[in-house]
Amino acid sequence: MAAATARVGVATADLYPRFALGATLGRRSAGVTDLATGPSLFWAIGPTVRWPVFSGGRVRANIQVHEARLEQSRHRLESLTLTAIEEVENALVARDLDQQRARSLATAVAAAREALALATTRYTSGLESFLSVLDAERALYTFEAELTDSEAATLLDVIAVYKALGGG
Secondary structure, eight states: OHHHHHHHHHHHHTTSOEEEEEEEEEEOOSSSGGGGSGGGEEEEEEEEEEOOGGGHHHHHHHHHHHHHHHHHHHHHHHHHHHHHHHHHHHHHHHHHHHHHHHHHHHHHHHHHHHHHHHHHHHHHTTSSOHHHHHHHHHHHHHHHHHHHHHHHHHHHHHHHHHHHTTOO
16 A cells, blocks of 8 residues: 555656756767867756656546555455454454353263262162163263363364464
8 A cells, every 4th residue: 555655656746847967978070080189079067857748637647547546455455454353353253152162061061970970879879770870971971072172162263363363
């Protein structure tokens, strides 16, 4: 965008005259034999002015082209900024949801461990069959696997947040 702004300034500068100081040194003669003599030596020094007076329409059109490109650059920058903000927000929301899920699963794992202990106690007391212990173990292992997956997803979400913020 800075480069596009600079191009607008350069195009606008063409509206104004340009001044230069020039000098010329040389030899001139009507014949080849007189070139070596002193009178054939000449020099000139003076200012030059260049101002495209009759091409003002072209210059103004060029300025409009560069201003349009500047506007495109501005819109592109805004679009990239909004996309970056969206990526950060999406990554943060995903991280928060996975953290909430992990907390819920941690509670479920604790409850499943308690249920397994209770089922084991009831089995050893002879009040239930071993099938209830197996069901409690299966539920515990299922919740532990889901908790591990959720914690991994949370870590991946944290990486996504760092990446969206421009981290390496």
